Amino acid sequence: MINVGEAAPGFTLQDQFSRKISLDQFEGRRHVMLLFYPLDFTPT
Amino acid sequence: MEDLLDRFHAANTQVLGVSIDSIYCHANWAMSLGGISFPLLSDFNPKGAVADSFGLYLDEAGIDDRATVIVDANGVVRHVSSVTPSGKRDIAELAGLCEKVNEAHESTLRSFPDPPGLEDDTVLFVRSNCMFSTNAAAALNNLHIDTVPVRNVTDDEAALDELVAVSGKAQAPCLVVGNKARHEAADIITYLAGRVSEL
Numbered sequence: 001m002i003n004v005g006e007a008a009p010g011f012t013l014q015d016q017f018s019r020k021i022s023l024d025q026f027e028g029r030r031h032v033m034l035l036f037y038p039l040d041f042t043p044t
Numbered sequence: 045m046e047d048l049l050d051r052f053h054a055a056n057t058q059v060l061g062v063s064i065d066s067i068y069c070h071a072n073w074a075m076s077l078g079g080i081s082f083p084l085l086s087d088f089n090p091k092g093a094v095a096d097s098f099g100l101y102l103d104e105a106g107i108d109d110r111a112t113v114i115v116d117a118n119g120v121v122r123h124v125s126s127v128t129p130s131g132k133r134d135i136a137e138l139a140g141l142c143e144k145v146n147e148a149h150e151s152t153l154r155s156f157p158d159p160p161g162l163e164d165d166t167v168l169f170v171r172s173n174c175m176f177s178t179n180a181a182a183a184l185n186n187l188h189i190d191t192v193p194v195r196n197v198t199d200d201e202a203a204l205d206e207l208v209a210v211s212g213k214a215q216a217p218c219l220v221v222g223n224k225a226r227h228e229a230a231d232i233i234t235y236l237a238g239r240v241s242e243l
Contacts, residue, residue: 001099006120011094033052036109039064
């Protein structure tokens, strides 16, 4: 598990609207909360 | 979760869901929940690679852990926790953590430009028993767009005539904005998201 204080690894992934979303597009603008979850159709 | 989005928004925090499901599975699931407007990201190529880079991919089970990471606007991890795959997150508690992270940064953040919004004359034509039509209509739901009329050309001849008149063919789905027609479901969905969401 990554540790508090470390730099988050960058990524670019597609969302359900076919948009490419990168962590770095939020830099300086927003904090990001990543909700990792096992599978769709389970609670987030 | 969707109920608390305003609180995350006020704390300048973008919520992103991440799992190994495909974007199509995400869209259907989101619809079954009455619309998820925050991005659900597909971490499946290669499977679980992003979760793995955060140390949150469960190799043996082949799934992501149910875990939460808060990254501040400088790209630094400020919180990480796991409730195990079968556990339940405390979303209100996480909102409190995001508010704390935000207190340290708020004054230095730049804002996103406001999304342009939808044109008044936007109409979505769909067909019954058509997966692409279903996907396009689901995007309206997921984006909480209730101002775009949905016309089904399968059982509405007037709608079909209108579709042919404006787009030159009877193909649906078709999103019409003024005199411009978009036929590809993926284009339609990306266009809609781009008009109403600031990302």
